Amino acid sequence: MDPNNNKPQKKLFFVSLAFSLILSTFLIFLSVFISSNPSSHFNPASQRVVDRETPRFVESKLSVSPTSTDPVPRIAYLISGSMGDGDSLKRTLKALYHPRNQYVVHLDLEASEEERLELDNFVRDEPMFARFSNVRMIVKANLVTYRGPTMVTNTLHAAAILLREGGDWDWFINLSASDYPLLTQDDLLHSLSTIPRHLNFIEHTSDIGWKEHQRARPIIIDPGLYSVHKSDVFWVTQKRSVPTAYKLFTGSAWMMLSHPFVEYCLWGWDNLPRIVLMYYANFLSSPEGYFHTVICNAEEFRNTTVNHDLHFISWDNPPKQHPHFLTVDDYQRMVNSHAPFARKIARNEPVLDKIDSELLGRKVDGYVPGGWLTQTNSNISKPEYAVRNTTDLRPGPGAERLKQLINGLLSAKDFKAKQCK
Template identity: 65%
Template sequence: MKKLRSFYMHLKHPHTIKRKWIYPLALGSTLSLSLLFLLTLTPLAGNRLYNYYTTAGTSVFIENKLRPIGISDAVRPVRFAYLISGSNHDGDMLRRTLLALYHPNNRYVVHLDAESSPEERLRLHEFVVNHPLFMKFGNVVMITKANLVTYRGPTMVANTLHAAAMLLRDGGDWDWFINLSASDYPLVTQDDLIYVFSTLARDVNFIDHTSNIGWKEFQRAKPVIVDPGLYMSEKSDVFWITQRRSVPTAFKLFTGSAWMVLSRQFVDFCIWGWDNLPRTVLMYYANFISSPEGYFHTVICNTKEFRNTTVNSDLHFIAWDNPPKQHPHYLTLQDMTRMIDSNAPFARKFHQDEPVLDRIDSELLFRGPDRIVPGGWCAGSRESGSDPCSVAGNLTRLDPTSGAQRLQKLVSSLLSEESFRPRQCR
């Protein structure tokens, strides 16, 4: 373990290894995005500069033998901050995903965008504010003033930054930020995820990325688009400006998956941006098609403090065409074995009420209908079909399942000598 730890630390800190254009509409969208971003910062206070170090003695891998652990047995278990977002008709699925992901020590922001109906948003809001556990722990909030999100434009990045700013403003001792959609679903319990991540250096970032942007240079980087979602009250598609732009030379473009597990240190940097890079890159991606697949990747890989903390994976099982197209297949019962064999903690995409979700609940999450996934913190009775999570016990106690073993295999592979450093930002 010490050798593996030394190996990771060596990789994280290796030895020393104009044109101008102005388009009125593009400038207007850029300023609108900048103002929206700045509004998320106003409630924040203080300077949150972090010391980027790893606690001595922490292993990058978990032990082979799984057992329930308490606060006296290990360092404080990690905590996650989730953004779960959806659109029109996603309210019920978002609710189901939230229950499948819930743990009292985590924090959650849920968002139904402005395309959903006021009635749908009201139903979700009533569920959040009236759920007994959510009320007790106060760790689930809903963005009630819905943002307009155009999923091909930068408004999705703005919405993610908005949620991240809320989570930083409201405090809470969380370690990683995870963005998911209502069509995502976990394949492991939160105890499994916390158990494995509690042994990792808390500055690692799981983000699928590459600098080989290929066809995206011509079809996404060089075109200039404007997202009406930045300044209109009703949703419409993005539109293109006739002129094209050159690829930037001040920073290198990266692309990858829009789904990430980001360290608190990096999220803090994206919000505060003390060297101004996050804001500069944000202004560039205000006119970029599918900016969620490039913004965070470009920031992290162009920042010295973070480029060696990246693990090149989005921790998702996704079924793509070969060659891959723009959108993945919806998962069904036929994909169950492949999902399990992937060892991934999350999968997407799922239709609402897809039968495979019931099987995941039954076989992987041990969750009853419309209930929270049980964990070591659940202290209630199971007799006569009672919900054990109706009573909260020791919140630091973990009861990992076989899902932790699967996830351990994946993380061990991703952090191996063959995969970790060779697949980082280049």
């Protein structure tokens, strides 16, 4: 082969190599020029703007959720009971029912398996509940110890279910099988439609008085935290000091909490709800202090409280551990209180029938009539209903009573003074 024939190929190779080097050098200079240009993607001034607008910590990126703008509010209810409360739960649930609301019912582990199964069948088979799919039962029941922190954890459990599955509701109300409404849901929804939805109705005070030495300093253990058999709380010998990282509050265990505050208790983005929950795990009657302490130590919520539990409860003076059971003799005082709920009412107490007939217009084993519902027959054993527009409210005297109560609370001269003081 003639060696001179390789010269054109070598020349072509060197020309290609030279062109590649020139192109690479040009690209390197171009990239250096762009990176040093003030108008390029890396701009210190623009970086400072980003630093100001983007929070550094995850806690500051989380904020209180906006409240609903729906003209008619929605309520999320927890109705809880124990052994023998199954029938009372059914009655209270029907007296409280409205298609716009959401409901969770709970029978704790002290109730028999048969009683809980009967309640579960009732929830699943009731045609009205099936139609609107807004009633749920906590099938995996919790063991709830009276006066113990398991009452708090059960409330948080129900609230979590309602947040995940209950859609857009505005307030959360916790009730027991011994609670009963003193007005219709049309009355309640109509009255609440005119007030700010960030408000939390929770009776509270920082004046814990004798509770410091009898509840805050002693340490109790709730067997419901680790046992499947119900028993009372017990005390350990050690005492503890009162917290200094936050201030203790106490009050009623029954409340109406806003959606944003319930969400905060479960998300707890600044850790306060979890810290306080750990403390109240060893606190006697923790349902009377946990939510009160959280709300009054959280900057976002301490000015959202209304100091009332929306209940009529008859106490001794001074109060004992348990309130009186209400009877027909207390009926007029219940009505005059303007409260939407009353407790404690025993199973099958005659005053329940009086409330049904005179305040709720409810037939035996029926629903409470309202703008959304009318009974189409007079058969007491098998009533039939016609369902209309669920946003059609027909408030009655109960709405006027509740409006007087709420307006009085919100317009009181000492309203702000009673907020977390």
